[in-house]
Amino acid sequence: MKILLFGKNGQVGWELQRSLAPLGHVIALDRDGLTPQQAAQLPAWQGLPPLEHPLCGDLTDLAGLARTVHAVRPQVVVNAAAYTAVDRAETEPELARRINADAPGMLAQAAHEVGAWLVHYSTDYVFNGSGHTPWQEGDATGPLNVYGQTKLEGEQRILQAGRQHLIFRTSWVYGARGGNFAKTMLRLARERERLTVVDDQFGAPTGAELIADVTAHAIRHVWQTGQGQGTYHLAASGETTWHGYALFVIQQARRLQPDAAWQVQSIDPVPTSAFPTPARRPHNSRLSTALLQATFGLHLPAWQQGVGRLLTALLD
Secondary structure (H helix, E strand, C coil), X not given: CEEEEXXXXXXXXXXXXXXXXXXXXXXXXXXXXXXXXXXXXXXXHHCCCCCCCCECCCCCCHHHHHHHHHHHCCXXXXXXXXXXXXXXXXXXXXXXXXXXXXXXXXXHHHHHHHCXXXXXXXXXXXXXXXXXXXXXXXXXXXXXXXXXXXXXXXXXXXXXXXXXXXXXXXXXXXXXXXXXXXXXHHHHHHHCCEEEEECCCEECCEEHHHHHHHXXXXXXXXXXXXXXXXXXXXXXXXXXXXXXXXXXXXXHHHHHCCCCCCCCCEEEEECHXXXXXXXXXXXXXXXXXXXXXXXXXXXCCEHHHHHHHHHHHHHC
């Protein structure tokens, strides 16, 4: 199997390079892509044919994306790249739409033309964040902000253009690579005696590692059976608030490093309104993963398990 991966240096893309490797040849691209000269220097096991033109990894270059899919002719295209600056999207809607909607649509069309599956990641932000019940895949959408609107448009473009696709809606994604909420809390806990953290937004912190592993399982399933196409919710089990998340992080940090210079004495809950942002945030980011687990025969671990592993790697 030949897999073409976009967004290799993002949190999920970085983990996908590991999880997809056992399935076959992975051609992984970042925004800079690959020149024919660079491609020629890659090991033969990468599975790249000789190239006449550069491979494009820039999601703003729609023609380049289509040309790249046709040049590589993979069996699976995985798009782990996205415009994720939620607040900045309010002032850059055209760029957000280009990357989150137009590009996935182009990738879906190109994948269809070469007979490939497309794997794409979306978000709980396609919903309006109301209520207390975990969102199911068929629930009515209603994004609160530009980011959510463009991600929903990306889903719609894929459905219009492609036949063989997997769309995974995720939430509260973190990874060991790059910045994340846990790292921020650890830093602040060393600097401040009092922290205030939002306690009226609910979701499940979901590791990029888990997302990548589930993706590999799902790809293997659809490749072997030809069944399972669709949209799925992919998140760790359980739920918490950002405040509960922070409490868990600091509690585990004190356990792992009891002699560290922790300054924090209190972690106080506050409403979302205490931290005004340009883009509205959903209060309910709970996602029901029943369909994913039933379709692919998977068990999704509790969110504490993944966050605990992250903290052990950071602090132990």
